[in-house]
Amino acid sequence: MAIAELAAQVEYYARLAYQRGLVGAAGGNVSARDPEEGLVAITPSGVSLRDVTAENLLYVDLEGKVVKGPGGLRPSKETPLHLSVYRARPQAGGIVHVHPSYATAYSLVGRPIPVRTVSAEMKLIQVPVVKKAAPGSPELVRFLMEALSTAPDYAKVFLLEAHGLLGFERTLLEAFDLVELAEETARTAYLADLLSGCCPAKI
Numbered sequence: 001m002a003i004a005e006l007a008a009q010v011e012y013y014a015r016l017a018y019q020r021g022l023v024g025a026a027g028g029n030v031s032a033r034d035p036e037e038g039l040v041a042i043t044p045s046g047v048s049l050r051d052v053t054a055e056n057l058l059y060v061d062l063e064g065k066v067v068k069g070p071g072g073l074r075p076s077k078e079t080p081l082h083l084s085v086y087r088a089r090p091q092a093g094g095i096v097h098v099h100p101s102y103a104t105a106y107s108l109v110g111r112p113i114p115v116r117t118v119s120a121e122m123k124l125i126q127v128p129v130v131k132k133a134a135p136g137s138p139e140l141v142r143f144l145m146e147a148l149s150t151a152p153d154y155a156k157v158f159l160l161e162a163h164g165l166l167g168f169e170r171t172l173l174e175a176f177d178l179v180e181l182a183e184e185t186a187r188t189a190y191l192a193d194l195l196s197g198c199c200p201a202k203i
Contacts, residue, residue: 006032006041007054013096013176014043014052022098022183023049028164029076032094032172033086038062042082044073062087077136084141085168088148094172096179099164102186103127107161113182114189120181125154127182132161157182 014030017023028049031042039059043052058069062083066075076082082095106113113127128151133140144166147158157167157178167179 003034003037003039003041003059004054006034007057009094009172010041010043010057011052011054013094013172014049016176017096017098017179018048018050020180022100022180023164024099028096028098029078029082030094030096030172031076031079031082033092035093039067040079040082040086042075042079044069045076047073080136080138080141081144081166084145085148085166088145089168091170092168092175093170094175095166095168096172096175097164097166098179098183100179100183100186102190103159103165103183104163105190106186107159107163113159113186115185116189116192117185120185123178123181124157124185126152127157127159127165128155130158130160130166132163135163 010030010032017028026046026048029043031040033040038061041057041059044056044058056070056073058075059067060075061067064079064083078097085095086092103113112129115121115124115126128147130147131143133143156169157165159165165179165182167175169175169178
């Protein structure tokens with residue numbers, strides 16, 4: 001895949017994540033991997049996903065070395081998290097990490113996302129939970145790797161405790177769709193519990 005096409009995809013899905021309310025302010029990060037070049041295009045640190053452009057992306061190798069990008073910008077602080085997934089799952093071509101409200105709320109009350117709808121049962125199957133750690137920390141990488149090592153191969157969306165969602169797939173389009181489905185699944189489950197007269201936080 002040409003670098004220009006890779007950059008265009010990261011720009012598009014970063015902005016779409018913001019537009020869909022999956023993230024706010026300067027939170028979240030998006031990346032895509034070019035297997036031919038061995039490079040990962042990732043959103044910059046401190047820049048809102050609404051302001052991501054192909055021109056302000058950073059390109060790193062799988063060890064985290066910045067190979068290309070505008071001066072004055074650094075790759076997302078979650079770059080080690082993304083690179084750990086690419087190394088552990090060589091088939092992954094795109095990663096989306098966002099902070100959607102409903103999914104994150106479930107993690108705050110100590111509950112996994114209830115996978116109830118037909119679509120979620122078919123496509124998500126389950127959303128493993130990753131233990132709480134500071135964003136950008138080695139501990140978060142370690143906890144995600146632990147979760148990856150014990151989760152079934154079909155699990156491609158992970159709920160980061162008190163943090164958000166991280167999803168990966170062969171393409172950035174597929175990764176985005178999975179993350180968006182996970183948030184929609186969380187929202188639907190919450191509303192279903194309210195309609196049934198239950199208190200979702202105490203189930």
